[in-house]
Structure formats: structure tokens, C-alpha cells
Amino acid sequence: MWPYLKFGLPVLVLAALIVLFARGLFLNPTVVSSPLIGKPQPGFSLPRLEGDGQEPFTQTEWQGQVALVNFWGSWCVACRDEHPVLMQFAAEHAVPLYGLDYKDERAVAEDMLSKQGNPYSDIAFDASGDVAINWGVYGAPETFLLDRHGVIRYKYIGPLTPELIRNDLLPRIRSLEGER
Amino acid sequence: MSRLLRAFTAVFLLAASVPVFGIDSQPPFPDAAEQARYEVLIHVFRCLVCQNETIADSDADLAADLRRQVHVMVAAGKSDAEIRSYLVDRYGNFVLYKPPVETSTWLLWGGPFLLLFAGLVVVVTVVKRRARMDETPPGDET
Numbered sequence: 563m564w565p566y567l568k569f570g571l572p573v574l575v576l577a578a579l580i581v582l583f584a585r586g587l588f589l590n591p592t593v594v595s596s597p598l599i600g601k602p603q604p605g606f607s608l609p610r611l612e613g614d615g616q617e618p619f620t621q622t623e624w625q626g627q628v629a630l631v632n633f634w635g636s637w638c639v640a641c642r643d644e645h646p647v648l649m650q651f652a653a654e655h656a657v658p659l660y661g662l663d664y665k666d667e668r669a670v671a672e673d674m675l676s677k678q679g680n681p682y683s684d685i686a687f688d689a690s691g692d693v694a695i696n697w698g699v700y701g702a703p704e705t706f707l708l709d710r711h712g713v714i715r716y717k718y719i720g721p722l723t724p725e726l727i728r729n730d731l732l733p734r735i736r737s738l739e740g741e742r
Numbered sequence: 743m744s745r746l747l748r749a750f751t752a753v754f755l756l757a758a759s760v761p762v763f764g765i766d767s768q769p770p771f772p773d774a775a776e777q778a779r780y781e782v783l784i785h786v787f788r789c790l791v792c793q794n795e796t797i798a799d800s801d802a803d804l805a806a807d808l809r810r811q812v813h814v815m816v817a818a819g820k821s822d823a824e825i826r827s828y829l830v831d832r833y834g835n836f837v838l839y840k841p842p843v844e845t846s847t848w849l850l851w852g853g854p855f856l857l858l859f860a861g862l863v864v865v866v867t868v869v870k871r872r873a874r875m876d877e878t879p880p881g882d883e884t
Contacts, residue, residue, distance in 0.1 A: 594790060597834045665803070691807050698832035700790035700804050 596698050596717050603631075603712045604696045611663050611671055611685035619686040621712060628738045629658040630731075631706045632682070633694055635666040636674045638702040644721035645678055651727055652681035657735055661685035664694040664702070707731070709738045765801050768813045780816045784809055787829055788839045796839050 598604075607618045624631075632648065634641040652659055661682035663671050668687065688694055697706070700719075707716040716734055718726070766784070771777040781798075787808060789800035797805040797812070808829070815825045829837045841847050 591793065594834060594836045597831060665807075692811075695807055695811055696832065698834075700833065 592701070593719050594700070596714075598698050598714050599717060601714055603706075603708055603714055604693075606686070606688075606693045606696065608662075608686040608688050608693060611661070611668065611675075611687040619684065623684060624658055624660060624708065625712065626710055627658050628710060628735055629660060629708050630735075631660045631662055631708065633662045633664060633697070633699045633702055633704045633706075635664055635702055636671040637666060640721045641703045642674070644703050645674075645681070647722050647724060647727070648681035649679050650724065651722070655732070658683045662688060662693065662697075664688040664699070665691040705731075707734060707738070709741060765805075766798065766809060767806065768809055771817070776816055779822065780813060783812050783816065783822065783825060786826070786839060787812070787837050790833060790837065 603621050605621055607620045610617075610619050634644070636642070648659065651657075659682055661684070663685050666687070666689075671685075671687075686693070694702075697704075703721055705718045705722055706714055707718075709715050715738060716731075718731070722731065768780075771780060784798035785796050787797045789795050789797045789802050789805040789808070791802040791804045792800050795802075795805070797808045811828075812825060815828065820828075826838075835842055835844075841850060843851050
């Protein structure tokens with residue numbers, strides 16, 4: 563027994579470590595799962611990026627609908643990369659997509675949308691970034707999927723891609739739309 | 743002063759000089775106790791963008807925003823526990839620079855003790871075997 567163990571044990575330990583470290587290599591440590599998933603959306607009241615500035619933008623905007631809320635900013639390079647993907651999504655699908663522009667400058671954001679198009683149904687403007695913190699946002703862009711009752715069901719951190727929308731986001735949206 | 747001594751003095755002075763970080767831009771509290779509480783709190787939370795820094799050490803935008811939130815909450819008279827749970831509710835336990843002991847972190851906290859125990863087992867086995875060798879009379883060795 564002992565001679566087997568003497569040579570077998572180090573090999574086993576080494577194999578276990580290789581598996582452990584290999585797994586570690588393929589994890590993405592920058593994605594932190596949100597504790598807000600399954601919780602009601604945090605409420606807010608913000609001005610709109612566009613419009614007359616009369617009526618505040620609140621979460622009641624998408625009440626009763628399965629909706630996507632995209633936190634972005636014109637300062638965020640990854641958001642600019644994501645922008646054409648959102649444009650395509652808005653053109654192809656009837657799912658309401660709302661924008662939450664945070665820590666931005668109005669003029670720059672408006673300029674970006676006028677040049678590259680506006681994929682959003684409407685955009686809230688969070689100058690201080692307080693609403694973003696309240697939603698647990700730490701790295702733009704972040705996209706939240708809300709069910710009809712305003713419960714956060716899913717969140718994606720980072721720019722959405724056409725593959726991700728097709729393989730992950732759309733099936734989730736369809737299943738939520740099937741819920742009562 | 744010899745050249746060597748001068749060189750050593752220069753190295754020592756360089757090593758002893760702490761770089762001054764002017765990261766935190768929050769105004770100081772008028773109350774020293776609140777200021778102390780704030781200073782402790784910002785060293786408790788992790789910046790989620792540069793993950794190996796606390797929000798006190800990080801120059802990231804998010805860290806500045808989180809410091810502002812902590813500042814506002816301390817000024818509003820919120821307790822340490824309330825501020826802690828505000829951030830944990832939004833960012834999860836990962837926001838705590840010192841992870842709490844729970845089922846997903848027991849290996850992290852218990853790992854060093856496990857390794858220590860494994861080391862002890864090895865030492866005891868080796869010592870026992872040597873003791874057994876010593877017992878055999880010198881003449882028996884072949």
C-alpha cells in the first residue's frame with residue numbers, strides 16, 4: 563500500500579492543482595454577480611436626457627412590460643463599441659430598451675446619439691451617478707432585464723454582442739414574456 | 743562620509759519616504775470622531791473596478807463615488823452596520839475587502855490551517871520513522 567501511496571499521492575495532488583488552476587484561468591474575476599437579481603428594481607426619479615425636462619423619468623416608465631435597462635455613458639469606450647449592437651437590436655426587436663446615461667455631459671451624449679442613432683425608447687440622465695450606485699452598477703455598460711413586475715431577473719456586465727443577444731438574452735426575454 | 747555610506751543613506755531615505763496620495767477629495771468632517779469612522783469605513787470596502795484596492799486607495803471614478811456615498815451616509819448619522827449593508831445589498835459580499843466567513847469562503851479561511859495540519863502529519867511521520875531507525879542497534883545495519 564505504502565509504495566503506491568508514496569508515488570500516487572503527489573501525482574494526485576498535482577492533478578488536483580492543475581484542474582484547480584486551469585479552472586481559475588478561465589474564470590473572469592471582473593464579473594461580480596449582483597445580489598439584486600430576483601429583487602425589485604431600486605426606484606428613482608431623474609430628468610430625461612432629451613425632451614422638455616418637465617416630467618421626471620421614473621421606473622414606472624416600463625411598468626407592466628418586460629424591459630431592458632442599459633446603463634451607459636458617452637465617456638465609456640465599451641458603450642460606444644456596444645452602441646451599433648443596440649441599434650441593431652432596437653431595429654429588429656420590439657422589446658423596450660431604456661437608457662440610463664450616467665456621469666455624463668448632456669451635450670456630448672446628445673451629440674453621440676445624433677451622429678450614431680438612438681436605440682433607446684427613452685433615456686434617464688443621472689448626472690451624479692447615484693442611481694447607478696443604487697443599482698449596483700460598477701462598470702458600464704451594464705444591462706438589466708426586468709420582468710413585468712419590475713423585478714430584476716438578469717444582468718449582463720460588459721458590452722452586449724449579437725451572439726449573446728441571440729443565445730442568451732432573447733431566450734430569457736421570451737420566457738419572461740410568457741410569464742403572467 | 744564614504745561613498746558606500748552615502749549610497750546607503752540615499753537608499754534608506756528613498757525607502758523611508760512614503761509617496762503622498764492625494765486621492766480622497768472629500769472634505770474633512772468637522773467632528774473628529776466622524777472623520778475617524780469615515781477613514782476606517784473607506785478601508786473596509788473594495789473598489790470593484792480595481793479589485794485589489796480598497797476604495798480609500800483607489801483612484802477609480804467608482805471608488806470616488808463610493809467614498810462620496812460613505813461620506814454622505816456618515817454625515818447623515820448612519821451606523822457602520824447600516825453603511826455596510828447598504829453596499830453589500832448592492833454589490834454583494836465581494837465589496838467587503840475582508841471576506842466574511844461563510845460556506846463559500848471556508849476553504850479560504852480554513853485552507854492555511856489545513857496546510858498546517860498536513861505539515862504536522864508529515865513532520866510526525868518523519869520523526870517517528872527516524873526514531874525507529876535509531877532504535878535498531880548499529881551492528882544490525884547492513
